[in-house]
Amino acid sequence: MTTNSSKPRYLAGLLLRLAIPCGILAAGWFGFQLLAEKVERPSRPEPRKVLLRSRVEEIEVVDYPVVVKTHAVVQPHNQVTLTSQVSGTVASINASFEVGAYFNKGDVLVEIDPSDYQTALSVSESELEVAKSELKLAKLVEERKLRLVESNAVSQGEVETASASREQAEANVALAETQVEQARLNLGRTKIVAPFDGRVMSKLIGIGQLAGTNTPLGEVFAIDYVEVRLPISGEQREFLELPEFADDAPIAVQLQDGIRQANDSIWNGRIVRTEGVLDADSRDLFAIARIEDPFGRTSGTKPLRIGQPVIASIEGTLLRDVIALPRAAVRQLDQIVLVNQENQTLLPLMVEPLWSDAEKVIVPSKSVPKGMWLATTPMVFTPKGAKIEIIPPANPTITIAESTSLETDESVTN
Template sequence: MLLRILIPIVILCIGALAAWRAGIPVEEPKPEPSAPQVLKTEILELQRTDFQVMLNSQGTVRAHFTTTLTPQVAGTISTVSANFEDGAFFKKDDILAELDPADFKVAVSAAESGLARAQAALIQEEARAKQARLNWDDLGYEEEPSDLVLRIPQMKEAKANVDAAQADLEQALRNLDRTKIRAPFDGRVQKRVIGLGQAVGSSTPLGEIFATDFAEIRLPLSPRQLPFVRLPSKEGDPELKVTLRDALAGTDSQGWDAKIVRTEGALDEASRELFAIARIDDPFGVESGKRPLLIGQPVRATIQGVMLEDVFVLPRHALRGVNRIYLVDKLQPTIVRNQIEPVWSDEQVLVVRDGLEVGQWLSVTRLPYAPDGAPVEIVKPGTEAASAAESAAEKPVRAGS
């Protein structure tokens, strides 16, 4: 039995050896052509729709009004309010600090005495002028008496002295009132720099304060973004809605509603960006009780842009290379490569106006290599075949395949 198997093999080997020695070429068997590989893909049927553009920007919270608090008169700090501590809130006209009022009370008393003397002198001059008129009439003069005879210049001087004394008193009262340093607006203390017993002048800084009625955020917009947003440029233009989120927190952080109220009048020289000013009311949650923002806090902003009408909205992961997508021919079905020109794009979507038709099939599965005309099999999302197609697409592809 073994000889029957070995003899044909030996004869075949001898024949091949003889043909090789004789130089006769031996024809190698040709491999059978393999059937073309069928790619599996999910599809999205294209439809026209309207798309709301949302622009992303970022900025830093700043107080719309910050000032250095200074006294209007010189003196010694005698009282510091609890509302004049770092971070404390205060209302307009709250007394934040007081100067020693003793010297100013003395000045008020002196001004009151000066006013009383001036008023007494005026009364005396009025009496003298009246008596001078009576004397002139008693003497029987027919012509009118002169101003000097009637003591009119003396009366004017006495009235001027009364007015000056009244002004001195009013000034003394104002200075006394200014010993109480009041808040010029509703706000918050950023930093206090004075203490009890400190002597201050009329220009000595007492601390830094800022208003709390609203805050502002300066948001840069790039030249690419500007055509897709209608910014208010003058008073009366409609305000633009903005949603703010803490840039230091996660994507699920609490949001704040704001609005763009104006723009700066010039582009930034370095970046060519235009800065829009967003305003947020009650940023510290005094009235609303919401989580407060902080001055200097970085925030991410989402700005409501224009509405793009009658466009195709494609998922960004369907993009293949530079502005290329894969369509699927409905009749075959096979791959049809197509170039697009997006009018808008972001991290999630591409928006296309021209070059596509309603009802076309878009391949949304990652395909490692899909030439024009490659056959495909349509799979439903979430099926086992779709998962296998995604896994195959994630494997590295050899160069030239």
């Protein structure tokens, strides 16, 4: 009896133990099936196709005048150091002998005390008078001896002695005249005279100071014209006809302020000669430009000062049948992008510039195919044959920055 009643309980417990794992497995399978169902997602929109965009310019064949630009510094053509040829105390200084002051040729700039030299001149003139008197007496004695020798009153030796005395007196007169002339020169040298029209660069002496022979008194420079030493590179020389000989025609040059370029003052000059030696470091050839009346004393122009940096513009060769490309549209000086006028497709092109400056790159007209526009908007990617959208030149709402942004978006989408 006991055995028969325990058997159902055993089976029920066994089934219960089996049902729990099976329930767990069934729940897991149901959850897997539920999660494994495909989730419907909205379809992604097609990527928006954006065309390359650029502004374009007409390509024109022109004759382009080359203008060579170079930098230099204004310098005087004649700068000298005034020195004293005699020694003495500085007695007076002209008011024009101050730094920056103007003076004229012949002005007495500095005067040394002339007292000693006036005395020396008086002494030498007195010695000259004595020598002349001795010469007069010697001539009288010689003449008298010559008359007496005819009557044998004196010997021939006395006549020769009188003649020798006369010759000695003549030599003494000549020496005395030379000493007078030297004394006059020394007296005149007490006045230091301006050798040309000019200005004072530096003053090295003062009143009461003792000046010795060859003592520097100051530096002065001429103002009739100034010179500018212009470096010309080998590439620039190909487009210039610089004067080589004295009878060669000068070349016109314009100078502008190299410190403050907003200054609209222009100084006109002429390249009058070139140096015969290339610079050892740069291999540049230096051309010498001359500017008349640099301080505007007669012309009324603004002064062109010594030591002032300038930018020189020299008109060179006229290049015929060329294309002047905007420098901003040329990458790395030899790469441009063209646009076919018929189908608006891109054509990247390598060019060989004849000349380039800050604004233009000049190329031969035959190097650019006909029927093309020049793309002027910077583009990151310019595949050959790619379709391009032309930005209307009259549309002010689209800027270069916006077009570049669109090009960047397109490259990311692709």
